[in-house]
Amino acid sequence: xxxxxxxxxxxxxxxxAPVRREVLSATPTGAADAPPVLFVAxxxxxxxxxxxxxxxxxxxxxxxxxxxxxRGHGESGPAAKATLRAYVHDVTQVAASLPRQAVLVGHxxxxxxxxxALARYPARAAVLVAPVFGGVGAAFSALGRAPLGTVxxxxxxxxxxxxxxxLSREVPAADARRYAARRRGGxxxxxxxxxxxxxxxxxxxxxxxxxxxxxPDDRIAGRALAAVAHRYGGAPLLFPGMGHDLxxxxxxxxxxxxxxxxxxKPGQ
Amino acid sequence: xxxxxxxxxARAPHDSREVYDRGEAVCVIGAxxxxxxxxxxxxxxxxxxxxxxxxxxxxxxxxWRHDRSPVYASTHLVTSKPLTQFPDFPMxxxxxxxxxxxxxxxxxxxxxxxxxxxxxxxxxxxxxxxEPVGDxxxxxxxxxxxxxxxxRTLRYAAVVVAAGHNWSPRWPSIPGLEEFRGQVxxxxxxxxxxxxxxxxxxxxxxxxxxxDIAVEAAQQAARCWHSTRRGYWYLPRYALGRPTDQAGEALxxxxxxxxxxxxxxxxxxxxxxxDVTRLGLPRPDHKLYDxxxxxxxxLVDHLGQGSVTAVREVARFTGDGVEFTDGATAEPDLVxxxxxxxxxxxxxxxxxxxxxxxxxxxxxxxxxxRTHPTxxxxxxxxxxxxxxxxxxxxxxxxxxWLRLWGSDPQRAAALWARRRRGSxxxxxxxxxxxxxGRRLDVDxxxxxxxxxxxxxxxxxxx
Numbered sequence: 001x002x003x004x005x006x007x008x009x010x011x012x013x014x015x016x017a018p019v020r021r022e023v024l025s026a027t028p029t030g031a032a033d034a035p036p037v038l039f040v041a042x043x044x045x046x047x048x049x050x051x052x053x054x055x056x057x058x059x060x061x062x063x064x065x066x067x068x069x070x071r072g073h074g075e076s077g078p079a080a081k082a083t084l085r086a087y088v089h090d091v092t093q094v095a096a097s098l099p100r101q102a103v104l105v106g107h108x109x110x111x112x113x114x115x116x117a118l119a120r121y122p123a124r125a126a127v128l129v130a131p132v133f134g135g136v137g138a139a140f141s142a143l144g145r146a147p148l149g150t151v152x153x154x155x156x157x158x159x160x161x162x163x164x165x166x167l168s169r170e171v172p173a174a175d176a177r178r179y180a181a182r183r184r185g186g187x188x189x190x191x192x193x194x195x196x197x198x199x200x201x202x203x204x205x206x207x208x209x210x211x212x213x214x215x216p217d218d219r220i221a222g223r224a225l226a227a228v229a230h231r232y233g234g235a236p237l238l239f240p241g242m243g244h245d246l247x248x249x250x251x252x253x254x255x256x257x258x259x260x261x262x263x264x265k266p267g268q
Numbered sequence: 269x270x271x272x273x274x275x276x277x278a279r280a281p282h283d284s285r286e287v288y289d290r291g292e293a294v295c296v297i298g299a300x301x302x303x304x305x306x307x308x309x310x311x312x313x314x315x316x317x318x319x320x321x322x323x324x325x326x327x328x329x330x331x332w333r334h335d336r337s338p339v340y341a342s343t344h345l346v347t348s349k350p351l352t353q354f355p356d357f358p359m360x361x362x363x364x365x366x367x368x369x370x371x372x373x374x375x376x377x378x379x380x381x382x383x384x385x386x387x388x389x390x391x392x393x394x395x396x397x398x399e400p401v402g403d404x405x406x407x408x409x410x411x412x413x414x415x416x417x418x419x420r421t422l423r424y425a426a427v428v429v430a431a432g433h434n435w436s437p438r439w440p441s442i443p444g445l446e447e448f449r450g451q452v453x454x455x456x457x458x459x460x461x462x463x464x465x466x467x468x469x470x471x472x473x474x475x476x477x478x479x480d481i482a483v484e485a486a487q488q489a490a491r492c493w494h495s496t497r498r499g500y501w502y503l504p505r506y507a508l509g510r511p512t513d514q515a516g517e518a519l520x521x522x523x524x525x526x527x528x529x530x531x532x533x534x535x536x537x538x539x540x541x542x543d544v545t546r547l548g549l550p551r552p553d554h555k556l557y558d559x560x561x562x563x564x565x566x567l568v569d570h571l572g573q574g575s576v577t578a579v580r581e582v583a584r585f586t587g588d589g590v591e592f593t594d595g596a597t598a599e600p601d602l603v604x605x606x607x608x609x610x611x612x613x614x615x616x617x618x619x620x621x622x623x624x625x626x627x628x629x630x631x632x633x634x635x636x637x638r639t640h641p642t643x644x645x646x647x648x649x650x651x652x653x654x655x656x657x658x659x660x661x662x663x664x665x666x667x668x669w670l671r672l673w674g675s676d677p678q679r680a681a682a683l684w685a686r687r688r689r690g691s692x693x694x695x696x697x698x699x700x701x702x703x704x705g706r707r708l709d710v711d712x713x714x715x716x717x718x719x720x721x722x723x724x725x726x727x728x729x730x
Contacts, residue, residue: 004720009517009520012350013510013514013520014514093360099382120358121356205356206312
């Protein structure tokens with residue numbers, strides 16, 4: 001992680017273009033002291049992936065819950081040339097619009113976006129779910145594992161991954177097909193390349209606690225889990241047998257309950 | 269969040285009055301933009317904070333309901349959002365490039381609510397006195413209700429002054445001003461264009477406020493004169509396809525040298541407005557960026573329409589008229605003095621802040637008292653960009669510095685001694701330009717780099 005930089009001329013001079021952002025929400029019944037939780041959907045996914053199970057579950061546990069799609073994803077406005085910085089801007093914009101200091105939860109490549117956003121917004125806490133921090137090694141291993149989906153991505157086409165990589169076999173085939181049909185939009189070619197080659201996220205501001213959650217059997221993020229968790233001075237919370245999309249998998253309830261238990265702990 | 273230090277306070281006798289010892293808590297004076305930011309960053313660093321605010325709401329100068337607020341109905345930011353917002357709390361994308369003052373108040377209120385700052389603020393409470401005790405590292409702060417009430421004294425580990433410096437009008441001494449029979453108003457008392465309607469108005473002062481009021485007078489008043497002491501650079505709101513300040517940052521980001529940036533902007537003005545002396549304005553007597561440029565594109569338009577007449581410095585007032593230094597005269601019935609504000613700190617001894625004859629504090633890093641390491645003034649700068657990004661890093665520096673006093677006093681004392689020896693220089697591009705009563709001016713990039721060095725030094729010391 002790099003040190004703090006006070007003079008940010010590039011960010012001052014070139015603010016990302018404003019865009020419509022899709023934000024879904026679920027409010028807990030009764031007065032809630034708990035901080036709002038903002039889920040950020042990963043590359044190629046929209047806010048709906050959290051609306052399926054996790055959003056409701058979070059609200060039931062007393063947290064105001066929000067889920068957002070990055071620009072160019074889901075129902076958010078189109079952004080063919082979006083950069084990682086624009087995605088970070090989306091996250092900080094939505095987080096700052098919430099009534100209270102929020103917990104940020106990023107999935108997949110959006111875990112990297114959230115990690116970067118932590119340097120631009122003092123989150124109360126952050127959870128990186130199945131984080132994909134990219135890098136050249138990850139790109140090669142993706143190329144090896146899913147050449148048909150990855151090769152077009154080299155030419156700026158959206159990265160397409162087989163269902164088998166995203167979900168475990170426990171998910172009924174009908175559901176898996178339904179999820180696949182709901183994909184709309186995706187990361188820009190530029191952002192995909194930036195995922196391969198980017199600077200390490202800057203140090204988080206406000207010293208938030210960071211939790212890393214994932215599955216060792218996730219063939220996309222599984223192997224890097226320990227390294228990412230180590231970066232934040234901890235060990236990952238593991239849910240064996242699940243795929244990359246923990247929030248859509250058959251046993252979706254286990255990870256979200258663990259995350260909320262962690263948030264409920266005093267001091268978080 | 270619970271306040272660890274709010275536990276039963278130890279009491280120590282002081283001047284026959286009781287002193288409530290607040291332990292390691294920090295006192296913040298004022299809940300305007302700088303004060304709110306100080307609370308947030310000090311809390312983030314783990315301090316308990318008591319903030320005293322004389323008004324009943326947050327926002328300070330930006331809250332138009334406050335007696336001391338200098339804003340008028342049409343006040344808009346003169347810097348665009350990215351250069352104005354706190355670096356960790358962006359303004360909404362759907363706001364305009366240059367938000368209105370009411371939006372800025374909304375922003376500060378949302379900031380206070382978002383980070384739960386209100387529970388640390390004592391509203392309607394004024395700070396009457398701030399005195400060092402013992403070795404000069406701890407502070408006795410005497411407070412009382414703004415509407416009266418018994419004073420109380422509390423003891424703090426540190427004091428952060430964020431009382432603002434744009435509320436005490438600076439009245440110029442112009443011969444004959446007392447004899448003038450028309451109405452004389454300081455810009456602080458100007459709130460609405462209706463005050464100008466149908467009047468013959470003379471606006472004195474070439475700053476952003478003076479230009480704003482002259483533009484309003486051009487549309488509302490029967491006649492408008494605009495008196496400036498010198499020639500200024502009037503920049504438009506937009507240049508090179510973006511807000512002018514963003515364009516300036518883009519050029520700096522490209523590492524264009526100062527002379528080239530000056531030349532570019534001078535060319536830009538030359539091919540659009542051209543020679544300003546045709547409009548009756550004096551030629552700028554300084555190079556661009558030596559002083560804060562004025563966002564006065566609209567003023568230039570009105571000069572071109574003849575709805576504003578540019579006049580020189582006021583030489584003297586006569587009974588019912590004004591004489592200017594070049595011999596011209598005018599007969600206004602309303603004079604608006606947009607001559608700025610002077611910093612005032614009523615609650616401390618002037619020596620604590622190094623306040624000299626001109627009333628301007630001399631501070632280490634334009635931030636810390638030179639004599640007392642646990643006394644700081646946040647937001648006492650006049651940057652060409654927005655204030656909040658600078659205040660943010662100022663209060664982060666204060667928090668880290670106070671942390672070091674708590675965790676490693678020896679190291680802190682050593683750093684402090686080193687700092688005391690270091691000489692102070694103006695944080696502007698051009699050192700000459702900072703002299704002469706504009707000591708609060710800073711170039712935001714030069715100043716932020718100085719703060720960054722200071723933070724790195726403190727970080728290394730951790």
